Amino acid sequence: MGLIGAGGIAENRHIPAYQSLNEDVEITGVQDVNLVRAKEVAEKYAIPHVYEDYLEMLKHVDAVTICTPNKFHESIAVAALNQGIHVLCEKPMAMNAAEGKRMVDAAEKNNRILMIGYHYRFMDAVALAKQSMADVGNPIVTRVQALRQRKVPGWGVFINKQLQGGGSLIDWGCHLLDTALWLVSPSKPVEVNAQTYQRLSKQPNQVNDWGSYDHEAIDVDDHVSAYIRFDDQSTLLFECSWAANIKEDKTHVSISGENGGLSVFPFELYQPKHNRMMETHTNTTEDQQQAGLLQAKNFIDACSGKAQLRSSPQEALQVSKVIDAIYESSNQGKSVFIN
Template structure:
């Protein structure tokens, strides 16, 4: 069977550190045939470093060499390039978040429907072994229907000072749209993606605007910092469930924290580290697994799932409609923060 020809659009850090190395490990089924970046030097350097035959500065030129593309550009260009790629007959793996707005996400999904091609969104936290184990136990009804979720994606003084992470025009936001979206998406997926009905949120950029502050991840201009560095939200769903959410690049906490916790009718599950908590047989039971199945490198698991989906062997784990919901809630959090009112659906 002919190998799937892969093109990389956007040859910066995430492409070189995650996606290109991951696809190179599946050379039996896929080969990277081209790379593209607006910066010609960046494209050529990535091609030379990884032995990729062709490099381009116009992504449309790349389509002649590929069957599927991975979009690693700033968020502003996700929708435009995805729609163009799908209309050119390409399968697409688009970096998270799906797009800058839910409207753009809908345009991407419509292009997928017209093309009949795969549209996958790279919410890679779902591929972690802990996430897979939690989903398996929830589907087996071990904790019953989850009715409360708590998610925290917290970094201590780690604003990414490189690239375009603090550029609101190119990214659409800061800690929420870049980092917190992973834990938000994961929580929604574990809850079964119930329909949201109400969102109240607050977005702050107070900490990073203060002068003479320590930042562990490079320097940035605090005077012009205009994206969120700390966000809180409370989300209600049509099935009565609720989600308490917090994320930060700049928190004054003891250490970084990533946590997702779900409470169900019969028990609860904590991730990172993984534990199931139950009250049964007259006992309070806390169960920690000795071993979890799955791939330690979740980037590899995501890449293999995408390749197999394009080859018709399985379905991609992150459906576009689910990623659209994550963006829709992100939109609502930002809007609620701006207006001071709760957003209702």
């Protein structure tokens, strides 16, 4: 395994996961445009090789994990896939769906594994919700809230639209959007009406829990709301924010269906039985490190032909199409249909 990008997500999620799976995978190289940083990470985690150029790394590995800013996802992934290298790419898939489609095409052409890091699918509560959808029945209304109280990331390039493509939606909301789309599948989104905002984060003298940032430089969304209609007439009410003036952070996914309903965080199942509403509660974990480990295991097993991907590149591309439609709808001030 080679790591492309040696920032926080590589160090805090992917390196620990792969080193826990050391019977199945060995991290043999790391590359970053900041060579000093790459060398520091390599030394800290006993990674034997450091590369200045990821193209050189591709000659020496079986798979890569891409942890760069979003702008570079497509070009690196396509180059790797065309060299016969399997790819795990951090979310979102790319800057837009057109780039994502080129990644999918390269994976299919070269018969290689491409996985996008939507690790919420591997969280205990989400996996149980997926198994419980038979009790929910056909979805009617899905509700998603990915809300943070005053937590614009004050590090990295998160507020740079040229490098990231967007803000709270493309960085944080995409996780719960992917989760919801997976749970209600095979229902497919067909129409989006949305509005994006960047009012709060543009204000001077910020109250912000995640460090300081240049309020004049930020050019990405800090709030997003959307109404999404599906091909079976079900709907999804979506809201995400980095900087909400709310009491506390909120991570919420719930589904009301024809036979029952559920809420994911924490997991609860609601069913009409015996002339009353019954609630089922159970203990589930929301351990993101464990989810990252399970994601790495699934990717390695898929590369070895032992498993199918839980998160397919085609599904990740669908998420990107919805994200594109949300931004387009806001820009145009009207509903947008998804191809």
